Amino acid sequence: MAVGRYPEIEPYDHGMLDVGDGNLVYWETCGNADGKPALVLHGGPGSGCSASMRRYFDPGAYRIVLFDQRNCGRSRPPASDPAVSLAANTTPHLIADIERLRDHLGIDRWLVFGWSWGCALALAYAEQHTDRVSEVVVTGAATGRQCEVDLLTRGLGGIFPAAWARYRDSAGTVGPDGSLPAAYSRLLSDPDPAVRAQAASAWCAWEEAMLPTSGHNPRYDDPAFRYGFARLVTHYWSNGHFLPYDGVLLDQAGRLAPVPGLVIQGTLDLINLAGTPWQLTAAWPGSELLLIDDAGHGGNTALLSAIVRATNRYAHPDGNADA
Numbered sequence: 001m002a003v004g005r006y007p008e009i010e011p012y013d014h015g016m017l018d019v020g021d022g023n024l025v026y027w028e029t030c031g032n033a034d035g036k037p038a039l040v041l042h043g044g045p046g047s048g049c050s051a052s053m054r055r056y057f058d059p060g061a062y063r064i065v066l067f068d069q070r071n072c073g074r075s076r077p078p079a080s081d082p083a084v085s086l087a088a089n090t091t092p093h094l095i096a097d098i099e100r101l102r103d104h105l106g107i108d109r110w111l112v113f114g115w116s117w118g119c120a121l122a123l124a125y126a127e128q129h130t131d132r133v134s135e136v137v138v139t140g141a142a143t144g145r146q147c148e149v150d151l152l153t154r155g156l157g158g159i160f161p162a163a164w165a166r167y168r169d170s171a172g173t174v175g176p177d178g179s180l181p182a183a184y185s186r187l188l189s190d191p192d193p194a195v196r197a198q199a200a201s202a203w204c205a206w207e208e209a210m211l212p213t214s215g216h217n218p219r220y221d222d223p224a225f226r227y228g229f230a231r232l233v234t235h236y237w238s239n240g241h242f243l244p245y246d247g248v249l250l251d252q253a254g255r256l257a258p259v260p261g262l263v264i265q266g267t268l269d270l271i272n273l274a275g276t277p278w279q280l281t282a283a284w285p286g287s288e289l290l291l292i293d294d295a296g297h298g299g300n301t302a303l304l305s306a307i308v309r310a311t312n313r314y315a316h317p318d319g320n321a322d323a
Contacts, residue, residue, distance in 0.1 A: 004305030005055035016076070017067075017104055019097045021088035026074035027067040027101055031059035036134075036315050037107045039098070040066045041125075043116035043140065046232030048073025056113065056307045061315040065110070067101055069094055069121075072228060080228035082189070082196060086235050090242035091144075095125050102132060109134045111314055113307075116140035116297065120241065123249045123280075126256055135314045136261040136287075139307060140269060140297050141277040143249040144241035151274050153180045153237070156210055159270070163209035170202035181237035188231050196227060203230040210270060214298030253283035261287040262310045266295025266303055 011028035019025050031054075038057055042049045049066040057064045070089045071079040079086060102110065111134050114122030119138035126133045142148060157164035171183040187199035204220045211217075219225050240246060261284055265277040281289040290310075295303040 004301065004308050005052070006057065006059055006308070007055070008051060009054055009059050011054075017097075017101055019070070019093075019100055021093070022077070023070050023088065024076045025067055025070060025097055025101070026076075027065065027105075029105065030054045030064040030066070031057060031062045033063055035061050035063040037063045037065060037105075037110035038311065039102075039110045039112045040064065041098075041112065041114035041118035041121045042066075042069065042073075043114075043118045044072065044229060044232055045069060045117050045236045046072040046079060046229040047117075048075075056304075057311050058315055062111075062311070063107075065101070065105065065107075067097075070097065072232060078224075078228055079231045080224040082193075082227075082231075086231065089232070089235065090239075091121065091124055091236075092242065094121060095128060098125050099129065099132075108132070111135045111137065111311070113137045113311070116142055117236075120144040120249060123253065123256075124243065126259060127249065127252045130255055130259060133259050136256065136259055137264065137307065137310045137314075138261070139264040139266075139299070139303065140271065141263055141265055141280055142271060143247070143276055143280060144243050145250070145274070145276075146240065146246050148271060148274050148276060149181065149237050151271070152210060155273065156270060160209050160212075163206060167202060167206035167209075170199065179238055181234045184230065185234035185238050188227070188234060197223060200227040200230040203234065207233075211296060211298050213268065213296040213300070250279055250283045253280060254285060256287070257285040259286075260314070262313075263287060263289045264292065264303060264306050264310060265289065266292050266297065266299065268294060268296040270297060 009030050011030045014028035016024040040053045048068045054064055068075040077084045109132050112122045120142045126136050171180050174183045184199055184203050188196055190196055204226045263277050263281050281287045292303040
């Protein structure tokens with residue numbers, strides 16, 4: 001099967017969950033309705049789920065749950081509408097949404113899988129609701145720290161100088177804190193649609209420049225996606241990811257000692273320059289770090305296969321799996 005993942009499948013159930021604050025969150029379940037529950041947390045913030053994310057799990061063994069986080073994907077209202085407020089879109093809101101979804105689906109405990117921002121959200125959720133998490137698998141390790149944001153918005157400028165210069169110049173006036181995400185967030189709230197559109201294009205061009213091994217992402221061709229995605233990323237990155245303090249997810253990783261965990265990380269993932277995967281596994285008792293050669297933040301065949309092997313490990317502890 002392609003890149004070591006399971007074949008494409010369709011949901012056997014889906015819906016829109018009212019999570020309050022005028023928000024409806026899209027969710028879907030795939031695989032075996034009586035299987036081991038697994039929750040998928042997408043990246044961004046604001047990327048939304050894709051059909052490919054269903055394929056990391058054995059559909060005969062897992063009850064696979066995906067949802068689009070507030071204001072993105074199929075959830076409503078969309079951040080692509082500039083009139084939509086993001087005031088009720090924070091990490092505590094998303095954690096509460098996860099718990100509401102778990103209760104809605106009648107799930108006691110589930111494996112939690114997250115990629116990139118989904119990793120940070122998985123850690124934030126699991127550290128608060130350890131009793132509801134059976135295992136954690138993450139990749140593209142992120143912990144929502146300021147040093148990670150600084151690396152991605154300034155530190156990589158020396159590696160991609162031409163792309164960074166365009167990104168920096170498009171930010172316009174930067175405040176005294178020097179925050180490029182905050183500068184872009186202001187542009188994305190400008191009353192002029194042309195200013196908003198240009199800022200969204202510039203932000204997404206830099207996002208793509210940071211992933212040189214991934215090729216062009218066609219979702220960036222959609223102006224509505226570009227704008228909504230850029231709004232949500234800058235909203236989180238300019239507000240400390242709405243975490244209690246910088247570094248809290250590493251500080252509290254010891255709470256995850258009862259939870260088996262695996263960090264699957266590409267050796268070419270540029271977030272490694274912040275030391276995140278090593279710091280995370282050092283702070284999380286019992287976790288494992290699996291390094292995948294030649295894989296960047298967007299992954300490669302070997303990294304995708306490693307994710308499948310990890311989920312098979314937890315679904316088939318006896319080692320019997322078809323993938």
